[in-house]
Amino acid sequence: MTNLLLVFLEGAYTNLKRILFASDRVTDMGIRNMILEGRVTPTEKVAEASCIGCGGCSNACPTGAIEMVDLDEPVQLMEGLTKTQLPVLNSEKCVNCYYCHDFCPLYALFGQAGTIHPNDVGEVDSDISQLLEKPVKISEDKIAFISQYLADNTIIRKRENK
Ligand code: SF4
Numbered sequence: 001m002t003n004l005l006l007v008f009l010e011g012a013y014t015n016l017k018r019i020l021f022a023s024d025r026v027t028d029m030g031i032r033n034m035i036l037e038g039r040v041t042p043t044e045k046v047a048e049a050s051c052i053g054c055g056g057c058s059n060a061c062p063t064g065a066i067e068m069v070d071l072d073e074p075v076q077l078m079e080g081l082t083k084t085q086l087p088v089l090n091s092e093k094c095v096n097c098y099y100c101h102d103f104c105p106l107y108a109l110f111g112q113a114g115t116i117h118p119n120d121v122g123e124v125d126s127d128i129s130q131l132l133e134k135p136v137k138i139s140e141d142k143i144a145f146i147s148q149y150l151a152d153n154t155i156i157r158k159r160e161n162k
């Protein structure tokens with residue numbers, strides 16, 4: 001019982017930090033302000049063609065606003081990598097923290113426009129199969145940013161409990 005309480009408190013604290021203080025968000029504040037002030041026209045939430053269906057955005061979302069849904073037809077992106085799911089963003093649960101965008105590998109690894117965005121994915125014309133063939137150079141900072149999610153105990157527990 002005590003352990004359960006600790007797990008709950010740890011998860012709640014991590015997410016509270018993200019929501020209130022944007023403790024590990026990197027999306028440019030200028031873009032964020034433009035969106036919050038309504039100067040960006042909302043379009044699609046997910047650029048489906050470029051999304052690889054990795055589920056990173058869903059794991060990173062502190063409010064559980066992103067659900068990964070199964071595709072009717074899986075899409076093979078390259079040998080050994082097939083997309084089976086796409087994220088669906090629930091705007092009513094979204095608090096505009098932009099972690100989903102920041103964690104999307106297109107943005108985090110390749111520096112391209114992220115394929116998910118709470119208000120506007122913008123122009124995403126990346127050819128995902130070509131990007132995936134490209135060697136990626138990642139800075140220590142970026143590895144630390146990504147690994148904090150991969151090592152986040154609350155996410156690992158969430159997966160184990162599925
Ligand atoms: S911007 Fe919205 S959908 Fe994206 S991680 Fe934050 S709360 Fe979740």
Ligand code: SF4
Nearest residue numbers: 051052054055057104
């Ligand atoms: S993190 Fe990006 S590529 Fe991965 S499922 Fe979410 S939108 Fe798609």
